[in-house]
Amino acid sequence: MTILLLGSGGREHALAWKTLQSSKCTKLFVAPGNAGTASIAINTSIQPTDFESIKKFVILEKIEMVVVGPEDPLVAGIFDFFKNDADLKSIPVIGPSKEGAKLEGSKEYAKEFLIKHKIPTAAYDSFTASTVEKGCKFLETLSPPYVLKADGLAAGKGVVILNDLGQAKTELRNMLVHQKFGNASSKVVIEEFLDGIELSCFVLTDGKNYKILPTAKDYKRIGEGDTGLNTGGMGAVSPVPFADNVLMEKIETRIVKPTIEGLHKDGIEYKGFVFIGLINVSGEPMVIEYNVRMGDPETEVVMPRIKSDLVELFQAVANQKLDEVSLEIDLRSASTIMVVSGGYPEEFEKGKTIIGIDNVQDSIVFHAGTKLENGNVVSNGGRVLAVTSYGNDFKEAIKKSYQNIEKLHFDKMYYRKDIGFDL
Numbered sequence: 001m002t003i004l005l006l007g008s009g010g011r012e013h014a015l016a017w018k019t020l021q022s023s024k025c026t027k028l029f030v031a032p033g034n035a036g037t038a039s040i041a042i043n044t045s046i047q048p049t050d051f052e053s054i055k056k057f058v059i060l061e062k063i064e065m066v067v068v069g070p071e072d073p074l075v076a077g078i079f080d081f082f083k084n085d086a087d088l089k090s091i092p093v094i095g096p097s098k099e100g101a102k103l104e105g106s107k108e109y110a111k112e113f114l115i116k117h118k119i120p121t122a123a124y125d126s127f128t129a130s131t132v133e134k135g136c137k138f139l140e141t142l143s144p145p146y147v148l149k150a151d152g153l154a155a156g157k158g159v160v161i162l163n164d165l166g167q168a169k170t171e172l173r174n175m176l177v178h179q180k181f182g183n184a185s186s187k188v189v190i191e192e193f194l195d196g197i198e199l200s201c202f203v204l205t206d207g208k209n210y211k212i213l214p215t216a217k218d219y220k221r222i223g224e225g226d227t228g229l230n231t232g233g234m235g236a237v238s239p240v241p242f243a244d245n246v247l248m249e250k251i252e253t254r255i256v257k258p259t260i261e262g263l264h265k266d267g268i269e270y271k272g273f274v275f276i277g278l279i280n281v282s283g284e285p286m287v288i289e290y291n292v293r294m295g296d297p298e299t300e301v302v303m304p305r306i307k308s309d310l311v312e313l314f315q316a317v318a319n320q321k322l323d324e325v326s327l328e329i330d331l332r333s334a335s336t337i338m339v340v341s342g343g344y345p346e347e348f349e350k351g352k353t354i355i356g357i358d359n360v361q362d363s364i365v366f367h368a369g370t371k372l373e374n375g376n377v378v379s380n381g382g383r384v385l386a387v388t389s390y391g392n393d394f395k396e397a398i399k400k401s402y403q404n405i406e407k408l409h410f411d412k413m414y415y416r417k418d419i420g421f422d423l
Contacts, residue, residue: 001311002027002062005041006048006078007069008034010338010368010386011296015069015310016041017366018303022311029061035377036367048073051081059087065314068095068272071153074292075105079269092318096292097269103290107151107189110290117262119255120286122192126151129176129186136169138190147191148172152184159230161193196281197422198288199240200298201251203260203274204313209322210260210274211313212252214305214329215240216298217423222345224418231345232383235419237335237394238301242280242423251278251285259290271317300366300386301334335397336388337405337419338368342412344382352379352410363389363404379410394420 003025005016013036019025020040031054033043046053049072058066066082068074077098082088095101102109107126114121127135139146146168150158158181162168175185202213216238222228243251255276263270275291275298294302303310307328316325341348350369354377357365366388369381387404391397398420405415 001025001064002029003065003067003311004029004031004054004058004061004063005067005069006031006054006073008032009069009296009381010366010383011294011299012069013037013366013368014299014303015067015294017364018306018310019067022309024309024311024315029057029063031057034367034380035370035372036365038372048078049076051076051078054078055081055085055088058091063091065311065318066091066093067314068093069293071101071104071291071293074098074101074272075153077101079271092271092314094314094317095272100263100268100270101292103274104292105153107149107289108187111189113262113266114287117258117265119258119262120284122147122194122286122288124189124191126187126189127172127176132173132176135172135176135188135190139165139168139172142190142192145193147193148175149189149191150175150181150185151187151189152181154181154184158184194279194281194286194288196279196286197242198277198279199243200295201256201276201278202294202298202302203256203276204317204322205260205263205270205272205274206317206320206322207270208260208264208320210256211322211327212248212256213327214238214302215243215248216295216301218295218298219416219419222416224416225421229345231340233295233297233338234340234416235335235337236297236301237333237398237420237423238298238305239333241394247280247283247285255285255287271320296368297336297338297383297386300336300388304334304364304388304390305330305332330390332390332392333394333397334388334390335394335401335419336366336386337398337401337415338383339385339387339405339408339413339415340383341369341379341381342414344414348382349412350378350380352412353377354379354384354408354410356408357385359407360387360404363387363400365404384410384413394423
């Protein structure tokens with residue numbers, strides 16, 4: 001098969017790496033890709049939301065499957081675009097319909113879905129600029145900390161948690177009235193704070209059947225000890241050590257099954273990944289959020305632990321026969337550490353030459369924000385590289401990643417030195 005993968009981050013490099021291990025993939029294009037995907041596949045400079053250009057490319061290159069990495073094209077309706085086009089409808093798209101993608105595209109929609117299908121989640125209410133003062137009154141009914149979430153897509157940065165009521169009210173006005181996150185915060189969901197430890201559950205579904213992929217835990221804050229600003233993710237481990245059989249059984253029966261059944265009952269077409277952001281509150285799993293694609297950097301630890309043929313799994317998803325294939329998991333742990341540009345997630349510089357990638361041994365380097373310039377690999381984003389390693393446990397895997405990061409260098413490079421500290 002000739003496959004087109006959309007996206008340009010570490011998630012897409014990991015998906016490309018896994019896809020190319022399949023004997024069923026003869027040619028892989030990545031749009032737009034990065035320096036890492038360029039070394040194993042064929043990059044094409046098409047943006048994932050430019051559907052007309054994607055259509056032309058798909059027809060020209062006789063693409064037989066499209067795998068969608070990021071959320072933007074899913075929320076914009078790429079699945080429906082293919083389904084409703086006579087020239088494209090026979091080509092499977094791995095990713096949900098536009099309606100299904102609302103689970104990530106709108107926090108309010110996700111909360112309504114959770115409540116409707118009796119899936120455990122925090123109490124909430126949502127507000128707009130015209131009801132901002134009602135929102136401030138609602139904050140007064142909650143005990144701190146206060147959780148404010150921009151309703152729309154904000155690249156993983158639209159959630160604010162504050163301990164001070166006055167600050168929370170100011171931030172609510174900033175988000176709604178002063179549009180701190182642009183259109184993403186034209187509506188804000190205020191949520192009850194849940195106290196526990198977070199983990200991510202990944203599910204692959206054909207809309208009827210599902211497979212639960214390896215669990216992972218990522219570290220969102222820029223600073224050690226989980227301090228400072230939220231980022232797209234600074235590292236991840238898989239499996240999650242505290243996700244034992246008892247917790248996983250609760251997650252499957254109370255959350256995964258009702259989610260997939262809920263999509264089916266609501267007539268929502270969904271063929272792709274469901275990322276369920278969970279919090280373990282004294283042994284009871286509750287849903288914080290849904291994403292409609294794999295997480296990043298969790299993909300960089302989940303994909304290396306899948307032993308099964310990924311393309312075979314995708315074909316089963318497309319044909320709604322996921323119950324007919326098996327999912328084999330590598331029992332080793334995997335960890336990834338994200339190497340970022342100095343200043344990220346605020347102002348940072350690009351175009352820094354990266355050296356030492358060829359010196360890495362016994363780890364996999366997934367490129368996140370990189371590009372090729374005059375034969376050199378240079379930084380091209382806030383999160384630059386993800387260094388993934390296997391180990392008999394997460395500590396051994398983390399240690400290997402740190403040893404290999406020592407071999408890498410670019411100007412103002414930064415990484416957290418405490419991934420896994422809370423486990």
